[in-house]
Amino acid sequence: MTAFVNQLPIGLSIGAVLLLVALGLTFTFGQMGVINMAHGEFIMAGAYTAFLIGDLVLALPAAFLVAGAMGLVLERAAVRHFYGRPLDTLLLTWGVSLVLQQLARDLFGAPNVQVPAPSWLAGGVGILPYNRLFIMALAVAGVVAVWLYLNRTALGRRTQAVVQNRRLAATSGIDTGRVDMLTFFVGSGLAGVAGVALTLIGPVGPGLGTYYIVDAFLVVVAGGLGQLRGAVLAAAGLGLLNSYAEFWSDASLAKVIVFAVIIAFLQVRPQGMFVLRSRVLT
């Protein structure tokens, strides 16, 4: 029975990890329609930043900047030529992701590296270790920050305007190119932050990004494009589902169950939980 009850916080903490890795995608994929397969490698870049800095707290802003800068370069150099062609960006960024993986292998070596966890994160409350609580807190902070950015800053409101109607926004004097750049920067930066958090619970190696990318996309798809509350609910839901499905069966089956549930869910709500209403004709 305890084990069963324990799965509840465990599920939420799995959800927090999913939310963290997917948060950046709600920007790049959700807001801009860019399928960034290199998102996983930006997460990896964040993790390696933590490795280089060696201090978790300092690494958070640093990783945000490093991954954000990488995103910025990617957007300026390539992605911006592809707006409106999401499938092409998918292939393009997959190429980028391959290059970044090999680059990490050449720079840091193929074996995993170790990022020491800070001593103040040792221990825990009940079934949840402090490091899991830290990740949950970070996820909540991330969501709040994103919400504030989108709704309470001029830049964020401009971003929303561009998402809802790019042409009208441009006509209204918004520099859509600048908004795109910034959105990509923030989205990629959030991936970097996720990478730092992941060093607490998983391996830090060139393949890090590949372990999370599919799950991250599923969260965004289930939540609805560009929908922050959708992503939050989807991440929590998938986390809990994962936790209980694995509890009753095993890890392999749990993954298959999660996928089946998502397909079934998209039958009911093909656009995800929440739909952005827009008057733009497809």
Added chain:
Amino acid sequence: MRDLIRRNLPFAAVAVVALVAAPLLLEPFRLGLLAKYLCYAIVALGIGLAWGKGGMLTLGQGVFFGLGGYAMAMYLKLTEAGPGGLPDFMVWSGVEELPALWAPFASPVLALGMAVLGPMALAVVLGTLVFRQRVRGAYFAILTQALAAALVILLVGQQGLTGGTNGMTNFFELFGRDLAEDSTQRGLYLVTAGVLGVLYLATRQLVNSRFGRLLVAVRDGEDRVRFLGYDPALVKTVTFAISAGMAGLAGALFVPVVGIISPALLGVVPSLELVVAVAVGGRHALAGAVLGAVVMGYAKTAFSEQFADGWLYLQGALFILVMTLAPKGIAGLLGRVRRARTA
């Protein structure tokens, strides 16, 4: 008549090279590799149809390829085990009785049928579910990718039934012929090349038909096609099923050619690599898709024989370059050259 000949001349030239020159000139090892690339080319042809013509970016084509491959592998394993026998991997997985799922695959007709119809049926189910709900574009791409990831986990988890991560290997004979013999391998190569040729012609015919025009129309303006009274979901589902069937057949050919099927061959990465190959060759032309698969297959072999680490760089860079500089792929580039000359 003259037009008909002129139109088919390039195809005939390729056919001669592939069916006559290659088996004569290449040593058996290289011919086997070429046969492998041609198997991938069959999958690529299907992707070219679904993606290039129909706008459906399928990132899970490995699923269908794998189902076809496993169907064939099950047949091969069963013929070797003989009546009442068990495939080798079941013995070391501790399975004592042949699972009921396996029983039909003792028949070559059923096994081959399953290799093609199984993937098609799955595609119809999936297509009906997602296309009816107007799930498209990126959503569809990600769903198919997740399907590939899920199938790999499922196959790996059912070791007694599927051979787990190892997959199935160690095949000795096909229809009574020794697979180790060079002559058998040459025969397999010719069959593969023949199948590819026939499928290419058939697909070209399909694309040029009324259905093909409807498909392109769905790609370019799904809602408009719907307003005109057609059912885009049906058109897409049929196309998706055809491409799945091709992938399944390719998988069935791949197994005796290469001698192994394993989950690693049908996961996220191999599925993506095939899409890459199509993009590099040129997705808007069916011939481009085929060409891309052969070129990328060859490049991978050649590169990894020279410098292993570089392959990822090259593949990634090639990809970035093709997408940014030549989105129509090699076929598009060559087309441009040709147009410039005739102009």
Added chain:
Amino acid sequence: MRISRPIVPVALALALAACGSDAQPAAEAQEIKVGLLHSLSGTMAISEVTVRDAELLAIDEINRAGGVLGKKLVPVAEDGASDWPTFAEKATKLIRQDKVATVFGGWTSASRKAMLPVFERYKALLWYPVQYEGLESSPYIFYTGATTNQQIIPGLDYLKEQGKKKVFLVGSDYVFPRTANKIIKAYAAANGMEVLGEEYTPLGHTEYSTLVNKVVQARPDAVFNTLNGDSNVAFFKQLKSAGVTAETMPVLSVSVAEEEVTGIGVDNIAGHPVAWNYYQTTETPANEAFVKAYKAKYGATKVTSDPMEAGYNAVYLWAEAVKKAGTTEVEAVKKAAPGISLDRPEGKVTIDGENQHLYKTARIGIIQPDGLIKQVWDSGEPIKPDPYLKAYPWAAGLAAS
């Protein structure tokens, strides 16, 4: 799309030409080509590159000592790319095109299973250097790593000696963990031990909170861990943060060696036991020389591990068999190999004539705070390899041979 048609014949002809153009010149009479087939890219590269390095070191040393039959060994390295069909393809290339005398290669069982038909078909030799799940004895493969009765069973003997009665089994979802766990369950049934749970996770899995919860709730005396690769990092990190220590619940691993310890983090794994046949700290004269030579060639911070040592041994054992046979011809080498006995870094190893495995000494070690492994138990003498566990009555019926 008319534009594209004419290009196809041209391109195909080009590809064909390229395919056919790389016929190799005949090997020079003064050289013997040997194939090295490991993953140099992909997920397995992390482990397999080190084995290849150790094999290259052995080839170097042998060449410096005058080579084999007066000829120099020339390594031909190919990349298995962590992809089983590629292993089969490259093995074919090494045998048919490069005409190597023998191949040293593989790591995962899946790669070995994929190569096996190739070596049997062309009657060529493969030396496989990694501990594995047993139940195999190909006439064209020499196995220089441990089989189950030289690693899994000694590991269980050790746990039993320590009074651990209740165990929990955790493994990656593939053939080695599943077979190992079948053996463990049969052993437990015969030895009064209890298996509290058996869990598998997909390869590359990194979310272990649910599994850790299951383990903690079951309260086993020990965990038998057959996880592979990156999963070990996630598992040990999450186990540690759940408050599990080596004192309360030791986790015996059979796929964690010296080089994995850094990535997992010494803090997370120190104190837990592992089962192998060799450690960097193993005290033999041959090991002192091996560690020194390896560090000299590849860097002072590098560590040596069991599979590396097994790969290093494979080259020496093959060279010895060739010397004895007086030729590199496969059947002659196979005939000469049984009974060959050498003092290697892990101590004395002998090729068994029956199944082409090695007699090896089993060793249990504890991971130290410096990342190295200290031996705390050994089997005393080399154990006769028994891939089908015929000598263990309780294992009858595990698998028909």
